[in-house]
Amino acid sequence: MTNLDRRDFLRASTAAAVGLAGLLVPDYLNANVRNIVLSGNDGNLNVRNDQVIANGEISFNNDFSLEASPGLEIIDHPSPKRRTRANRLSTDFILLHTTEAPGSNSLNSLTRFGQANYVVDTNGDVYRIMNPKQISIGAGRSMWNGRTNLDNHAINIEFVGYHNERPTKKQLGNGRELIAELVKANPRINGEDIMPHSMVAYGRPNRWHDDSHRGRKRCGMLFAKEDIRKALGIGKAPKYDPDVDEGRLVVADRYLDEVLYEGRQPVPTSVEIADISDSPENAIATIKAGESVWAYAGREYADSTTTYFLPDGRVRRGDELEREDFNFDVIKPETRVATGYVFGGHISRNRSAYQVVGKRWNLPSTLYRLPDGKIITGEDVTERAIPNGTTILFRK
Numbered sequence: 575m576t577n578l579d580r581r582d583f584l585r586a587s588t589a590a591a592v593g594l595a596g597l598l599v600p601d602y603l604n605a606n607v608r609n610i611v612l613s614g615n616d617g618n619l620n621v622r623n624d625q626v627i628a629n630g631e632i633s634f635n636n637d638f639s640l641e642a643s644p645g646l647e648i649i650d651h652p653s654p655k656r657r658t659r660a661n662r663l664s665t666d667f668i669l670l671h672t673t674e675a676p677g678s679n680s681l682n683s684l685t686r687f688g689q690a691n692y693v694v695d696t697n698g699d700v701y702r703i704m705n706p707k708q709i710s711i712g713a714g715r716s717m718w719n720g721r722t723n724l725d726n727h728a729i730n731i732e733f734v735g736y737h738n739e740r741p742t743k744k745q746l747g748n749g750r751e752l753i754a755e756l757v758k759a760n761p762r763i764n765g766e767d768i769m770p771h772s773m774v775a776y777g778r779p780n781r782w783h784d785d786s787h788r789g790r791k792r793c794g795m796l797f798a799k800e801d802i803r804k805a806l807g808i809g810k811a812p813k814y815d816p817d818v819d820e821g822r823l824v825v826a827d828r829y830l831d832e833v834l835y836e837g838r839q840p841v842p843t844s845v846e847i848a849d850i851s852d853s854p855e856n857a858i859a860t861i862k863a864g865e866s867v868w869a870y871a872g873r874e875y876a877d878s879t880t881t882y883f884l885p886d887g888r889v890r891r892g893d894e895l896e897r898e899d900f901n902f903d904v905i906k907p908e909t910r911v912a913t914g915y916v917f918g919g920h921i922s923r924n925r926s927a928y929q930v931v932g933k934r935w936n937l938p939s940t941l942y943r944l945p946d947g948k949i950i951t952g953e954d955v956t957e958r959a960i961p962n963g964t965t966i967l968f969r970k
C-alpha cells in the first residue's frame with residue numbers, strides 16, 4: 575500500500591468513526607421515523623432534525639422491516655441496451671459500486687453501456703438504467719463462494735463517487751430506501767448478499783499473478799464498513815472470503831483485504847495489484863513468440879476452464895491437452911488462450927447457439943469467436959446470423 579492509500583483510508587475511517595451522529599441518518603427519516611426500528615444499546619433515542627442522537631451505539635435493525643418511503647422517486651434513465659439485453663438468471667445479490675468519476679460523466683457512460691441497474695448521484699437522485707430484471711454489466715469477472723459471473727445474478731448499484739471516500743448523506747439516505755425496496759421485491763437477498771464490488775471481483779492469472787486472485791479492483795470497498803452499512807440499513811458484510819478460504823483465489827491486494835475484512839483473514843500471498851481489462855478481445859489472449867502459457871493461464875494452464883485455440887485450428891481444453899501429453903513449454907506463437915471460460919462448442923448448420931449453450935446464448939458474458947478470429951459477446955450476436963464454425967465460450 576502506498577502512503578497515499580493509507581492516508582486516504584485513515585481519513586475515511588476516521589470520518590466514519592467521529593461522524594456517526596452527523597452522517598448516519600438520512601433526511602427522509604424525519605417524515606418516516608415511525609417505520610424504522612432503531613435499537614440503541616439502552617434503547618434511548620432522540621430524533622431531532624436530521625440527526626439521531628443515542629446513548630451508546632446506534633444500530634439499525636437489519637431485517638429489512640424498513641418500509642420503503644413513498645417519497646423515493648426513481649428517475650427513469652433508459653439505456654439503449656434495454657432493447658437487447660437478456661434478463662438475469664436469478665436475483666441473489668446486490669453489488670455496490672463507486673463510479674470513480676464525477677456525476678454526469680458516470681451516468682452517461684453507465685447508461686450507454688448498460689453497466690448498472692441503478693445509479694445514485696451525490697445529491698441523492700436515483701436513476702434506473704435497465705429494466706428491473708435485466709442484466710447490467712457491473713461486476714465483470716467475479717466470484718463468490720464458488721459461483722462465478724455474478725452479473726447474471728445481481729442487481730448492480732453505482733454510487734457516484736470514489737472508492738476511498740464516504741458516500742454523501744443523501745446517497746446513504748436514498749440508497750437505503752432503494753435497497754429496502756429491492757430487498758422487498760427479491761426476498762432471497764440477505765444482508766450478507768449485499769456486497770462491495772471489490773469483494774467479489776477477481777483477476778485471472780497473468781504476468782503478475784500465477785493464480786486467479788482477489789484484488790482486481792477496489793470498487794466500493796467502503797461499503798464493507800459497518801457504520802456505512804448501518805446507514806444503508808443493511809446487515810454486516812461477510813466476515814471472510816470463502817474463495818480465498820477454500821483456495822480458489824489468493825489475495826493479491828493486501829490493502830483491500832485489510833479494508834474489507836479488517837485483517838481478519840490470513841493472507842496467503844501478496845503481490846502487486848494489476849487491473850486486467852475484461853473486454854472480450856482481452857478475454858482470449860494471443861500468445862506471442864517467446865512467451866510461455868504461464869503468463870496467461872498461470873496454474874490454471876491445464877484446467878478444464880482454460881481453452882486453447884491452436885494455430886492449426888483445433889480448439890482444446892487445458893485438461894484435454896494434458897491428457898494428450900501436449901507440451902505446454904513449447905507452445906506455438908499465435909496460440910490463443912482463454913481462462914475461466916467453459917468451452918461450449920461450435921456452431922454448425924445443424925447446431926444453433928441455443929443448442930450449444932442453452933439460455934446462456936445471449937448473455938453479455940458469453941463469448942463468440944467468429945471464424946475470422948473476431949470476438950463478440952452474446953449481447954452483440956444475432957442468433958440467425960452467426961457464421962458456421964463460430965466457437966462459443968461461456969463463464970460458469
Ligand SMILES: [Zn+2]
Pocket residue numbers: 670671672712713771772793794
Ligand atoms: Zn464496480
